[in-house]
Amino acid sequence: MKKTPERIESLAAEYVLGSLKGRARLRFERWMMESYRVRQEVWFWEEKLSGLAAVVPEEQPPARVWPAIQQRLWPEEMPRASVSQLSERRTGPRWLWPSWGLLATAAALVMAVLLVQQPEPERFPMLSGAIVQQDVADPLWLVSEAGDDNRLRLRPVAASAAESDKDYELWVVPEEGQPLSLGVIPVGDSVLQIELSDAVRAALDKSRTLAISLEPVGGSPTGAPTGPILHVTKLYEL
């Protein structure tokens, strides 16, 4: 495979993202060793994509991690817990490092307390998904949660109009009980914003499942799906 700039560009991005796997990954690693230009491209993505890590909440690791790191780096100075029982009578430098470890824990706790009162930044959409049909490359509709004000956004992509006297109707499928209607949905260019009641929202949070049925124009007359269920999709969390 030739190292064209385009190929380097796209492989480097996928390498950093982690989606380049197996033999392709190994081959690309060889390219990295051979070429500064390739490494630079990788560094570009590492730096840029790590911006995504900035919004991940901080989490203090358990206190055992720091001693474990020291144990791995300096095993001769940092006896394992089982060994330390036997060497209890020993004094001196051997115990310096374990006590450093304890200090670190104390410091981490103090930090954890200090860091709680920070401003809350914006959020990404929490739930998202696509309603797809086999053998159709593009999704029919895309669903995403719009902010945190209990609204769902539905955007038609490749959905084509229902038969002339029919409409598509969107449902939340709860874990138990009857589907809950979210109304008739469009196929054109318009994005539909659906306001969720608290009950519907709770059901969706639990089951994360949506369905689309084919109904008479204006939607199901009974409040439950009457026509065939055309699609069922599971939303996922980001």
Place this chain on the structure above:
Amino acid sequence: MMEDTSQDELMGLLGAIARQDRQAFQRLYEKVAGRMFGLCQKLAGQQELAEEALQDAFVRIWHHASEYHSDRGSPMSWMMTIARYRTLDLMRARKVRQTAGDEALNHVEDERAGPLDASMQMDGSAALTGCLDELSSVQRDSILLSYYRGFTHEELSMALSTPIGTVKSWIRRGLLVLKRCLER
């Protein structure tokens, strides 16, 4: 303490670690372990693997601090990258399957920024967020699921009930759009 931490300070600590300064190493751990562990946890979705990855990452940082240079990005992003790669490696080695919507996965209730002052935020995270808006939703979602959850193409294809070829091209095209935007 934390409030004063800046990339310069991290750079200084890495320099000291390159000279085998263990106290600097511990200070670095105190400053960045929480950030790194948050990412490992989110990716792995399980504590044990996240802890192991964090250990691996710090062992790597100790041994490779001298290889850090500013062409590789800010010190923080260099270290976060190490943590992320180690987590992904362990996930792949242990065949941890990511399944969207699995109750066992960590619930990420909100995406609040790490509780650090602006100086420690990775450079360009705001720019990146802006550029993400230029992607189509499927492109953005597949990239974010790969980044945050370590989804493979196969897992994405299952999660989005979409053929693998389509998922691949969403990612490939999405990354290119992202790059054009970031380069502007």
